[in-house]
Amino acid sequence: SDVFDQVIRECGEHNAQFQALIRKMVEQNLDIETTRNEDHYGAAIHHLSLLRNKRCLMAYMYNRAETIRSFRWKIGPVLPHEIQEKLNFSEKEYFRSHSSAIKSYISEMDIDLTVVCIFPVSFIFWG
Amino acid sequence: MSSWEDEDSAAASAAATTDVELLKRAWRNEKAAPEILHFDSALVSRAREQIQLLEETLDDFTDNGVDDLVVSLYQMDLDRTLFLLRSYLRLRLQKIEKYMFHIANSEDLLSRLSQQEQRFAKSCKEIMEKHLEQSVLSKLPYGYDSVTRQSLSSTEDDMVPEPQLDTFVFCKTKSDVGAFQLDDVGEEVVDLVADDLYVLRYKSIKGLVEAGRIDLI
Numbered sequence: 031s032d033v034f035d036q037v038i039r040e041c042g043e044h045n046a047q048f049q050a051l052i053r054k055m056v057e058q059n060l061d062i063e064t065t066r067n068e069d070h071y072g073a074a075i076h077h078l079s080l081l082r083n084k085r086c087l088m089a090y091m092y093n094r095a096e097t098i099r100s101f102r103w104k105i106g107p108v109l110p111h112e113i114q115e116k117l118n119f120s121e122k123e124y125f126r127s128h129s130s131a132i133k134s135y136i137s138e139m140d141i142d143l144t145v146v147c148i149f150p151v152s153f154i155f156w157g
Numbered sequence: 158m159s160s161w162e163d164e165d166s167a168a169a170s171a172a173a174t175t176d177v178e179l180l181k182r183a184w185r186n187e188k189a190a191p192e193i194l195h196f197d198s199a200l201v202s203r204a205r206e207q208i209q210l211l212e213e214t215l216d217d218f219t220d221n222g223v224d225d226l227v228v229s230l231y232q233m234d235l236d237r238t239l240f241l242l243r244s245y246l247r248l249r250l251q252k253i254e255k256y257m258f259h260i261a262n263s264e265d266l267l268s269r270l271s272q273q274e275q276r277f278a279k280s281c282k283e284i285m286e287k288h289l290e291q292s293v294l295s296k297l298p299y300g301y302d303s304v305t306r307q308s309l310s311s312t313e314d315d316m317v318p319e320p321q322l323d324t325f326v327f328c329k330t331k332s333d334v335g336a337f338q339l340d341d342v343g344e345e346v347v348d349l350v351a352d353d354l355y356v357l358r359y360k361s362i363k364g365l366v367e368a369g370r371i372d373l374i
Contacts (some may be wrong), residue, residue: 091292095285099254124288131280135250138273141205143247 034087041083048076098125102132176203177238184245189327191359192320193252193260196271204242211235249274257281258317322360329354 051073098121101109107129114122136143179200187194211234218228253260253274260266261282267275 088289091289095288096255118292120288120292123291124284127284127287128281131277131284132250134280135273135277138276139246141243141246143243143250 034090037083037087041080044076044080044083048073048080051076094121095124099128101125102129107133176200176207177241180204180238180241180245184241184248187245187248191322191324191326193249193256193266193269195269196249196274198271201242201245201271204238208235208238208242211238250277252320253278254281256318256320257285259319262317322363323358325356326359327354327356 051069054069098117101113102125105113109117109125117125179197183194183197183200211231215228215231215235218231249270253270257278260270261278267278270278
């Protein structure tokens with residue numbers, strides 16, 4: 031989570047620089063949309079770096095969430111300690127809420143979907 | 158012997174439209190298709206009734222001490238049907254989880270889900286949104302804190318994962334379709350004759366799959 035905080039801080043700095051450059055352009059009474067001076071490009075770089083950081087962070091969290099979801103299906107509603115140590119607080123909450131969403135679906139449908147599905151051998155003979 | 162053959166062929170033609178066959182077909186299609194297909198609620202409820210019936214029959218048999226072979230045959234049938242149903246529902250849930258934002262934001266896709274699946278999809282999306290906002294977006298500066306858009310300057314939802322409709326799938330035609338245009342350019346025309354096996358892009362045959370004239374394998 032150190033790296034995470036670092037990235038967040040970087041985003042904040044990018045934004046600050048971005049805002050400063052935009053303000054500078056506005057003070058010079060330049061039209062933000064169309065002017066193409068060095069300030070514009072500086073602002074564009076800050077904006078795009080910020081976007082890239084956001085994409086990286088979101089992708090990281092999203093993929094971790096996908097793995098967490100797969101735990102629920104493979105292991106069940108209670109996670110072993112080794113895994114729990116590696117999740118941050120929001121992820122633990124995500125796991126809990128997602129678990130209960132699955133549980134309500136299962137109880138609504140009245141079929142247990144977390145049972146390991148073994149492919150019946152009889153399929154091979156009878157199709 | 159000839160009576161057996163008659164029964165066999167009668168059974169074969171009946172099997173073509175039994176619920177198990179329909180369920181198997183729905184399961185195969187769902188497995189191979191990259192996007193979520195229409196939910197057949199009538200079929201699912203009939204399948205559940207059948208499962209219940211099979212379970213009751215099995216209980217009767219074990220009470221009455223029926224021959225083991227017959228019991229194991231019925232047990233196999235029960236296992237198969239249960240597996241099909243569970244796998245079908247599980248596949249759909251997996252697709253919902255994978256494309257939760259895409260599905261929850263599209264009326265058309267939502268209408269393909271059963272009522273319970275719709276509730277599940279909505280709560281999935283909300284849980285994910287809350288999680289992402291808590292951990293990432295609340296710390297980002299204003300203007301960048303949308304889950305589905307990169308920033309205020311994005312003109313559309315560009316951070317939503319969508320299913321790849323271009324993937325190739327194996328398919329088998331059930332009846333004659335005739336000359337079929339594969340893409341908008343009009344360059345590739347494929348003659349679809351009954352019971353032929355093809356490997357095509359899913360997008361091109363999407364309409365035919367929905368109409369039930371092509372089966373995915």
